[in-house]
Amino acid sequence: MFNNPFIKQLFNSFLDLAPILAVVLVFQVLIIRQPIPDVGSLIAGTLFVILGLTLFVQGLEQSLFPIGEAMAHAFARKGSLFWLLTFAFCLGFGTTVAEPALIAIAQEASSIAAKAGVIGQSDEAKNSYALGLRITVALSVGFAILVGVLRIIRGWPLYYLIIGGYCGVIIMTPFAPPEIIGIAYDSGGVTTSTITVPLVTALGVGLATAIKGRNPMVDGFGLIAFASLTPMVFVMAYGMLR
Amino acid sequence: MIAWISQFALALLSTCRDILPIAAIIIGFQLLVIRKPLAHPKKMLTGFVYVLLGIAFFLKGLEMALFPLGKLMAAQLTTPEFLGINPGEQNVSWQAYYWVYVFAASIGFATTLAEPSLLAVAWKAEQISGGAIRAWGLRIAVSIGVAFGIALGAYRIVTGTELYYYIVAGYIVVLIQTLFAPKLIIGLAYDSGGVTTSTVTVPLVTALGLGLASTVPGRNPLLDGFGLIAFASLFPIIAVLGYAQIAQWLSKGGLSSKP
Numbered sequence A: 001m002f003n004n005p006f007i008k009q010l011f012n013s014f015l016d017l018a019p020i021l022a023v024v025l026v027f028q029v030l031i032i033r034q035p036i037p038d039v040g041s042l043i044a045g046t047l048f049v050i051l052g053l054t055l056f057v058q059g060l061e062q063s064l065f066p067i068g069e070a071m072a073h074a075f076a077r078k079g080s081l082f083w084l085l086t087f088a089f090c091l092g093f094g095t096t097v098a099e100p101a102l103i104a105i106a107q108e109a110s111s112i113a114a115k116a117g118v119i120g121q122s123d124e125a126k127n128s129y130a131l132g133l134r135i136t137v138a139l140s141v142g143f144a145i146l147v148g149v150l151r152i153i154r155g156w157p158l159y160y161l162i163i164g165g166y167c168g169v170i171i172m173t174p175f176a177p178p179e180i181i182g183i184a185y186d187s188g189g190v191t192t193s194t195i196t197v198p199l200v201t202a203l204g205v206g207l208a209t210a211i212k213g214r215n216p217m218v219d220g221f222g223l224i225a226f227a228s229l230t231p232m233v234f235v236m237a238y239g240m241l242r
Numbered sequence B: 001m002i003a004w005i006s007q008f009a010l011a012l013l014s015t016c017r018d019i020l021p022i023a024a025i026i027i028g029f030q031l032l033v034i035r036k037p038l039a040h041p042k043k044m045l046t047g048f049v050y051v052l053l054g055i056a057f058f059l060k061g062l063e064m065a066l067f068p069l070g071k072l073m074a075a076q077l078t079t080p081e082f083l084g085i086n087p088g089e090q091n092v093s094w095q096a097y098y099w100v101y102v103f104a105a106s107i108g109f110a111t112t113l114a115e116p117s118l119l120a121v122a123w124k125a126e127q128i129s130g131g132a133i134r135a136w137g138l139r140i141a142v143s144i145g146v147a148f149g150i151a152l153g154a155y156r157i158v159t160g161t162e163l164y165y166y167i168v169a170g171y172i173v174v175l176i177q178t179l180f181a182p183k184l185i186i187g188l189a190y191d192s193g194g195v196t197t198s199t200v201t202v203p204l205v206t207a208l209g210l211g212l213a214s215t216v217p218g219r220n221p222l223l224d225g226f227g228l229i230a231f232a233s234l235f236p237i238i239a240v241l242g243y244a245q246i247a248q249w250l251s252k253g254g255l256s257s258k259p
Helices: A005-034 A041-080 A082-099 A100-115 A123-154 A158-175 A178-190 A195-210 A225-242 B002-034 B042-077 B093-111 B116-128 B133-161 B163-182 B183-195 B200-214 B227-253
Strands: none
Touching: A005 A041, A005 B002, A005 B042, A005 B093, A041 A082, A041 A195, A041 B002, A041 B042, A041 B116, A082 A123, A082 A195, A082 B002, A100 A123, A100 B116, A123 A195, A123 A225, A158 A225, A158 B163, A178 A195, A178 A225, A178 B163, A178 B227, A195 A225, A195 B116, A195 B183, A225 B183, B002 B093, B042 B093, B042 B200, B093 B133, B093 B200, B093 B227, B116 B133, B116 B183, B133 B163, B133 B183, B133 B200, B133 B227, B163 B227, B183 B227, B200 B227
8 A cells, every 4th residue: 555656656766866867868868978987876766866855745745735735724714814924034044044055155155255355365254244145035035934924924025025035136246246146035935944945835825725715826835936036036136235 | 795894874864954954934823833743644654765775775786876877977978088089188169068068958857857846836737727738748758848948058058158148048938938838837837947957957967067167178177167056947837838838738729618
């Protein structure tokens, strides 16, 4: 009974990965024409990825989606706006501040800033710049989830927020220091990790289902979009204020 | 074998550390604010362990197999020998890099299809829309968007044009599309921009960007290497909105009464 769906999911995971393998093999064999180094670990690694994806999907169905939805329903029943918004902010801030991709980007950004002469050359100055950047991005994501949840409750149209945010980005870009722009644009994309996305999606959809007069399709999505938009604005502001 | 197991344990440990804040927030709010026991705690816990193990295996596997190879390929494709140009030459036309664009597009397409976050969102969308939005259709639309975005981003690095112009132009297209696209799809389309770039895509794409920026004459890897991820999160929005518009336009003939 356990075997059947698991094996089916294993096969699905293999199908998901097949295109990557095809691209890598075709380019390596036909175009670059170099032997593939270390075939053994390539095969072992691919099996790991397939197993990992299968377990992830299993866990998603069993735990992350139900947790997100259960909490959304519990908050909707409780009816306390303050606690819901606090939760939204904590979720955004907490998941982002420890995000490995963000830590990597913040370090890279601090060395760029040091080369450009914006901050001192010492490690101390670089570390404080990188930490400041991480806190800025985490604050912006917490703020985004908070506003996004408020939007679902109040039923504001999503595109007002998004268009407003984009206008902010467009207006700020000419005034921001050039070395921060690429990082600011990229930091929007890296903030949403593999665990955050299912939780936040389930939260949004669950809230939109629980609140009367909201359509989960129209109102439930959009939290992640806003969470990838605000970091651009906040990081550019950080670059301007430094 | 032992080294291998300890490496895996390290990966597992770092995954645990990454999700510690999330677990703390959920448990804290559950205990202090909601004050109701979770339904099926055992099932939830095993599910959470599955997620943990899954991500650890996934990352370890990527580290062993795809990342080294992907980075190597990005480096090989951008060497002057492969491109058949003189290393000292300053004015290389952008067409010389055509394999880079093809590679950028295909790797963007393939990695997006395997992205676990996108899988989660696409699945949820299919569930909520009652099957009107197909998970596979959405994933393919997003992947096409990423493929186009990364290829264009590679072209931008080669030509050295301003990132700003592309992004602003892209946003304007998104704004115009938003006005005409079916209301149902808008939230989902915006979200699919953010979810495309996580575990799989970011390291490979960053390697490609840095490889290109360090070999193309006149580019600074620190300044020009960034920005590919921004492309990869902008074009899926356009692709998904376009997908919905085309679907609506095609169905208009017979089903114009549908809201």
